[in-house]
Amino acid sequence: MRLHRLDITAFGPFGGTQTIDFDELSAAGLFLLHGPTGAGKTSVLDAVCYALYGSVPGARQNGQGATLRSDHAAAATRTSVTLELTVAGRRLEITRQPPWERPKKRGTGTTLDKAQTWLREYDATAGSRKDLSRSHQEIGEEITQLLGMSREQFCQVVLLPQGDFARFLRADAEARGRLLGRLFDTHRFAEVEKRLAERRRATEAGVRDGDAALLAEAHRMQQAAADSMELPELAPGDPGLAEAVLTAAAVARSTAREQLTVARCGLAAAEAAQAAADRALDGVREVDRLQKRFAQAQERARLLEERSEAHRADRQRMERGRKAEAVAPALELRESAGAEHRQAATAEARARAALPDGFAEAGAVGLAAAARRTAEELGGLESARRAEQRLAALSEERADLGRQERADEDALREAEAWLAEWETTRVGLQARIDSALEAVSRAEQLAVQREPVQQRLGAARLRDQLAGDTERAQQQALASGERALRARAHWLDLKEQRLNGIAAELAANLEDGEPCAVCGATEHPAPARKIAGHVDREAEERALTAYQRAEEAHTEDERRLALVREALAAATAEAGDAPTDQLAGEAEELERLFAQARRDASGLHAAREELRRAEHEHERRTTARRQAELRAASRLARREALDREKASLEGELTQARGSSGSVAARAAQLELQVARLTEAADAARVAEDTAQRLKDADARLADAAFRAGFDTPQAAAAALLDDTAHRELQRRLDAWQSEEAAVRAVLAEADTAAAARQPRADLATAERTSAVAAQRMRDAASACDAAARRCSELDRLSARAAAGVRRLGPLREEYDRVARLAGLAAGTSAENERKMRLESYVLAARLEQVAAAATVRLQRMSSGRYTLVHSDDRTGRGRSGLGLHVVDAWTGRERDTATLSGGETFFASLALALGLADVVTDEAGGVRLDTLFIDEGFGSLDDQTLDEVLDVLDSLRERDRSVGIVSHVPDLRRRIHAQLEVVKGRSGSVLRQRGVG
DSSP states (O other), X not given: OEEEEEEEEEETTEEEEEEEXXXXXXXXXXXXXXXXXXXXXXXHHHHHHHHHHSSOSGGGOOTTOTTTBOTTSOTTOOOEEEEEEEETTEEEEEEEEOOEEEEOSSSSSEEEEOOEEEEEEEEXXXXXXXXXXXXXXXXXXXXXXXXXXXXXXXXXXXXXXXXXXXHHHHOOHHHHHXXXXXXXXXHHHHHHHHHHHHHHHHHHHHHHHHHHHHHHHHHHHHHHTTXXXXXXXXXXXXXXXXXXXXXXXXXXXXXXXXXHHHHHHHHHHHHHHHHHHHHHHHHHHHHHHHHHHHHHHHHHHHHHHHTHHHHHHHHHHHHHHHHHTTTHHHHHHHHHHHHHHHHHHHHHHHHHHTSOGGGTTOOHHHHHHHHHHHHHHHHTTHHHHHHHHHHHHHHHHHHHHHHHHHHHHHHHHHHHHHHHTHHHHHHHHHHHHHHHHHHHHHHXXXXXXXXXXXXXXXXXXXXXXXXXHHHHHHHHHHHHHHHHHHHHHHHHHHHHHHHHTHHHHHHTTOOTTSOOTTTXXXXXXXXXXXXXXXXXXXXXXXXHHHHHHHHHHHHHHHHHHHHHHHHHHHHHHHHTTSOHHHHHHHHHHHHHHHHHHHHHHTTHHHHHHHHHHHHHHHHHHHHHHHHHHHHHHHHHHHHHHHHHHHHHHHHHHHHHXXXXXXXXXXXXXXXXXXXXXXXXXXXXXXXXXXXXXHHHHHHHHHHHHHHTTOSSHHHHHHHOOOHHHHHHHHHHHHHHHHHHHHHHHHHTOHHHHHHHHSOOOOHHHHHHHHHHHHHHHXXXXXXXXXXXXXXXXXXXXXXXXXXXXXXXXXXXXXXXXXXXXXXXXXXXXXTOTTOOOHHHHHHHXXXXXHHHHHHHHHHHHTTTOEEEEEEOOOOTTSOOSOEEEEEETTTTEEEEGGGOOHHHHHHHHHHHHHHHHHHHHHHTTSOOOOEEEEESOGGGOOHHHHHHHHHHHHHGGGGTOEEEEEOOOHHHHHHOOEEEEEEOOTTOOEEEEEOOO
16 A cells, blocks of 8 residues: 545644645655644644544544644634555545535534545546545445455554554553454454363263263163162262162162062962952852842742732723723713714804795705705896996096196106206306315415425424433533643643653662663662652552543533534525424414315315216206196096096996996895805715614624623723723733732742852942952052062163263263363363463464564664564463563573663654554555655664664665654654754644655
């Protein structure tokens, strides 16, 4: 990477535009950047870093660019940094402009412009620059990829901060590790340590879980063995746990099998005793059953003897019932004939009662003849009935015509009245539609105006809120700025006091015979003494820390103020200068007008529908009026025809009605008389037939009763049994016979009679003996089953435990292997003699490379006296790996770098910085760093050492490098001809450049 040109505008202390030609400065290989304190030397380096990465180094970085802008710049001048450089064979130009709060082009106040970035590349073929990107993110990724290092690495490698490396020389191993870890990005090795530790914990947890499961299986086996098994007194993770559990399981299984053998022998003896008791109980039960059977048979025989009279009566009744069954058909026939005759006689009496007086004594033949005569008279009235029906239809039609005429007259009057008002109704509805359409147009116009007014009102309210926030943020920023200034003044005072008393601080370490770190003398006749109120390094560093914290707080307050101002400017730009109350009134009036317009427009659809319905009604009423007029003419002709036909029919019906009011009434009388005569004739004929059948049935019944042996038919009817009585009587007779046969069979059994002659059987004693034997057998069987289940359960659990031990074996081996690797990587293993972590080991290798690269330059700077070496020795009980010692060729001893004097510390740290830059460059992918900057520290060197240091820096030209020294040491202005001077003034700083010539 080589820098060519840098343009700075309104940046830091530079109020105007300043240009640096690095090509001219780099021609000499070594150039000087000098100027008084506070002039802006460091701001030049900040501008380079800002152009590349969009932020400045260290605590000076600010994401909003508030502290980047020069306080000396004109209000209309925008802060801008443009850097032209060559990297990876490509000539690029980067322009960055931080956010800018500029004056408004119209009106008062300010507005905020966003940050902007351009990346261009010089095209040698076309001889012009082409735009590559304007995206902050894309440009940042492109520059980081081309340089191969982050902003922190760039600031550490290109902008060499000597104070940091002086602290690096004196720091402990942990502090060196943090710096090297950031530069060389060794977090992946720390991640390996972390992953190994996590893997160790995971496998350890797996082993412990497996051991816990194995112990759980052992507890289950102990429960299955009825607590006769002894568990090993080991915890999960202890060695030998698996073998102890398997041994205890084998002992428990052997004991369980012996118990099973004993239980089986006891069960066999109990089963034999149970069989003998069961056989004895069966014999006693059989004798008891036969004795009870014989006694029951004797009791049943006695009961049969007591019911013998009733049995003989039932047999006699059954015999009479069988004889009466021969008379049953005649009895049924007589009953049926009697019922039919009574029904026919009743019907005949009822029919005769409805006849006129002249037919009361007539027979069936006379009644039938009278019915025929009346039917003939009824047939003669058929034509008159039709004529009368026609006359009624004509009268109804004439009445319908009258009703229709009255209805049409009413409809015509209503239609005429409605049509008379039609034109007024139509004009009114059309006016409503026109008014609603006008409201719709007005509502659309107001709707377009609503959203901008509402947005402007919201912006005005936000503007009022942010105005107060801006004032508070400004006051807070001013207060924090005053605190930062006081803290800086306090720190500078303490620093000045310490520098005034630095001789006493250096004299505190003097010993007789030891050379002085400043002058090298071994005699110290009058060492300086510390005065009251002496300021030491710790007090100065505390003051510096307080100042840095105050400066960071002030920076944060400035950032917040810039954010609030940006939001206020945006809200003000949108809301304008109008008061919020005025905007709220305008918005409220606009909302009222919009709501009124919407209410007026909402009646448009209803007015259109009402007009459509009115037009439809107008058409309907016009049509109805025309149709009513046509129907009136048709009705007049029809009414005249109906009157003529009605007069003709009235003359025809006068004779046919007779004394009745109408032909229909006369026909109804005749129809009723025909029906009654016909019904009476039929009833009389049926009554005569049923009387004859009843007489024949009486004769047959008397003959059947005599032949069956009964004196009268009534006696036969009394002896007759119905189905229910017959079944019940037959059941009793059959039950008597079955019981008598069964009793005789039981009393005739030989074994039953023999058992009856034996002594009474003692069944209770035999049952108790059998129950005791059965209980003993069940207890023995339960004991045997329990022993078998215990053996089976122990076998199953033992198999599971053995399988668990086999599964746990590979996991335990993995844990041992992972734990060993994790211990080695973490530096806690006994095998790691130096207790060095993996990341420290990698960093130690990097530090060894840095020490070797730094030694090449350090030997030249120190005239071959000093050499930097890496040390991995342990200090106390801590870990080793990042020690850094210096070897003094004059004494041949190796000592800590913290013992170097001020000048020695400077050129040692410079050599270390240059060596680190070479190593980091190689690590970053071999990107050439053709331009380097070294910040301060040369004032602590004597003339000879300064010459040697400058020779080393000048030798960098051999690698085609240019080195810029940032210093205000006067002697360097005489030694280095290429210079860039920063001159400060009341209107800001300016740059003066002087080349080799």
